[in-house]
Amino acid sequence: MPRQTQPTHLLPRLVAHADWGTDPRKRQMATAIREDSHYVAHAPEPVGDLTTFLDRLRERVGPGEAILLGFDFPIGLPAAYAARAEIDDFLEVLPLLGQGQWAEFYKVAEAPEQISLQRPFYREDAAPDDEAVRRVEGWILGEAA
Numbered sequence: 001m002p003r004q005t006q007p008t009h010l011l012p013r014l015v016a017h018a019d020w021g022t023d024p025r026k027r028q029m030a031t032a033i034r035e036d037s038h039y040v041a042h043a044p045e046p047v048g049d050l051t052t053f054l055d056r057l058r059e060r061v062g063p064g065e066a067i068l069l070g071f072d073f074p075i076g077l078p079a080a081y082a083a084r085a086e087i088d089d090f091l092e093v094l095p096l097l098g099q100g101q102w103a104e105f106y107k108v109a110e111a112p113e114q115i116s117l118q119r120p121f122y123r124e125d126a127a128p129d130d131e132a133v134r135r136v137e138g139w140i141l142g143e144a145a
Helices: 050-061 079-084 090-096 130-141
Strands: 014-019 028-035 038-041 067-072
Touching (some): 014 050, 028 050, 050 067, 079 130
Parallel strands (some): 014 067
């Protein structure tokens, strides 16, 4: 049976993957450009200035060409918040978020009094008093709240 090939017009012209470390100096990306029916991989390079990142990728392929972009983001919680919320292991608590004592973790608070360690996210206009904002920032930065 002959090998079937994918029509190249359906494939992205550029494939890029960025390792998104917390230190901007360590952010690297690897790229590959489609040439005819195959991809040519290039050496890793710094991600560089975030304000021009996508524009720089677009310049490599030209108008109307598709780009497939992947990211390897660090995940976790700020250490001070985790300590205050008594979270010792992020991977252990991750499947618990959204249920039990963490049932409202992903629910964005509509009012300042709804903000808590178990519900830390809020709309900007839901925390009009500076006290609520300082409380959440204190959890994140490790300051008394």
